[in-house]
Amino acid sequence: MNAWNPALYRSWFVVASSQQLKSKPLAVTLFDRPLVLARLQSGELLALDDCCPHRHAPLSAGRVTAAGLQCGYHGWTFGADGHCTAIPGLAPPACKPLVRVGSVGVMEHDGLIWVKPDAMNSAGSQDLPEFLRRLPQGSRRFTWSTTWKAHAVDALENFLDPLHTHFVHPGLVRGASNRQIVSASVTRSAGVLQVDYRGQPQQSGWLYRLFESPRNLERAHFAAAAAGTAQLEYRYQDGSALYFTLHFSPVSEALTQVHGTLHVENRWAPQWAVRMIAWPFLRHVAHQDQAIVEAQAANKARFLRETGVSTELDLVKPSLDEVWSLQSRPLTEQSQRVDIML
Numbered sequence: 001m002n003a004w005n006p007a008l009y010r011s012w013f014v015v016a017s018s019q020q021l022k023s024k025p026l027a028v029t030l031f032d033r034p035l036v037l038a039r040l041q042s043g044e045l046l047a048l049d050d051c052c053p054h055r056h057a058p059l060s061a062g063r064v065t066a067a068g069l070q071c072g073y074h075g076w077t078f079g080a081d082g083h084c085t086a087i088p089g090l091a092p093p094a095c096k097p098l099v100r101v102g103s104v105g106v107m108e109h110d111g112l113i114w115v116k117p118d119a120m121n122s123a124g125s126q127d128l129p130e131f132l133r134r135l136p137q138g139s140r141r142f143t144w145s146t147t148w149k150a151h152a153v154d155a156l157e158n159f160l161d162p163l164h165t166h167f168v169h170p171g172l173v174r175g176a177s178n179r180q181i182v183s184a185s186v187t188r189s190a191g192v193l194q195v196d197y198r199g200q201p202q203q204s205g206w207l208y209r210l211f212e213s214p215r216n217l218e219r220a221h222f223a224a225a226a227a228g229t230a231q232l233e234y235r236y237q238d239g240s241a242l243y244f245t246l247h248f249s250p251v252s253e254a255l256t257q258v259h260g261t262l263h264v265e266n267r268w269a270p271q272w273a274v275r276m277i278a279w280p281f282l283r284h285v286a287h288q289d290q291a292i293v294e295a296q297a298a299n300k301a302r303f304l305r306e307t308g309v310s311t312e313l314d315l316v317k318p319s320l321d322e323v324w325s326l327q328s329r330p331l332t333e334q335s336q337r338v339d340i341m342l
Contacts, residue, residue, distance in 0.1 A: 003253055004031050005326050009117035011227040014247035014259045016113040017143050027060035029251045036060040038069045046080045047106035047115050053099050111143055129223035131231050135243060139263040141274040146258050148290050150297040152228055152250040153324050158293050159246050160220045160230050160316040162342055168292050169285055178204040182342040186315050188334045191224035193319040200342055211278055213238055224323045240267035312338055
C-alpha cells in the first residue's frame with residue numbers, strides 16, 4: 001500500500017548536493033523509489049529508476065558514456081528520457097527494442113540536485129517557491145547533509161517550530177527564563193505558508209550573542225511546490241539577512257535525508273569563518289534536533305501514535321498536514337495573529 005499522498009509527486013525535492021554528483025552515477029531513494037542520478041557528457045542531468053529493464057541490474061553500478069548511462073551487466077545504455085540508446089552485440093540489421101526506464105524530473109539549483117517524481121509535470125527552477133528563487137547570487141556559505149531516522153513531516157515541524165528551542169537548545173538558542181511576548185502573524189495563500197515573528201529583536205542564546213545583531217524580523221517559509229523544504233529568514237536592523245534552509249526528502253516513512261544551506265546577505269561572513277567558527281555551534285544544534293526528532297519517532301512507533309494534541313501555539317502543523325496527509329487539500333487562504341511567549 002502506498003502511504004504517500006500522490007500530490008507530493010508534483011513537488012520538487014532535494015536528493016543530493018551538486019558536489020556529490022561527479023563522473024560516476026549516484027544512487028538515491030525518494031518515497032521508497034530507488035533512483036539513479038548521472039551527469040551526462042553533454043552536461044545534462046539524468047534521473048531514472050535504478051533498475052535496468054534487461055536483467056534488472058542496478059544502473060547506479062554502471063557508467064556514463066557518450067550514448068548515455070550504460071548498465072554494468074550487458075552494456076544496455078539509456079538517455080536522459082529513459083529510452084534505450086544502445087545495446088552492444090546487436091548486429092547492424094537488428095533493431096533496438098522499444099525499451100524505456102522510468103524517469104523523473106530533475107534539475108540543478110543553488111548547488112543542489114532536485115527531482116520531481118511526476119515526470120509528466122516537470123519544469124524547472126521557475127516552479128520553486130519565491131523564497132528559494134530570491135536568494136542572492138553568491139550568498140551561499142555552506143551546504144551539508146545527513147540522515148534522520150524520522151518522518152519528514154516531524155522533521156519539518158521541528159525546524160519551523162520556535163517553541164522547542166528553550167528546551168532542546170537551552171542556552172544556545174533561547175533560555176526558558178527569558179521569555180518575551182512575541183507577535184506571530186500567520187499568512188496562508190496559494191499553497192504558501194509564511195509566519196512572521198516580531199517583538200524579539202534580541203535572543204538570550206549564545207548563537208545570537210556571538211553571531212547576530214538586533215533583528216527586525218524572524219520569518220518562516222514553507223510552500224507546497226517544494227513540500228520538503230523550509231526556510232528561516234532573519235532580517236537585521238543594519239540591513240543584513242541570514243537564510244537557513246533545510247530540505248527534508250523522505251527515503252521512506254522512517255528515514256529522511258536532510259540537506260541544509262546557509263545564505264548570508266550584506267554581512268561579513270566568509271566561508272572559512274562560517275565553517276571554522278559558526279558551524280561547530282550550528283552542527284551541535286542540528287544534532288540536538290536530530291536526537292529529539294528520532295526519539296519522537298521511536299516513541300510514536302512504540303505507542304502506535306500518529307496525531308497528537310495541538311493548541312493555538314502549533315502554528316505550522318496544520319499547514320504541513322494539509323500538504324502531506326493522504327486527505328490533503330490545497331492550503332486555504334487564511335491570516336491570523338497570535339501572541340506567544342518566546
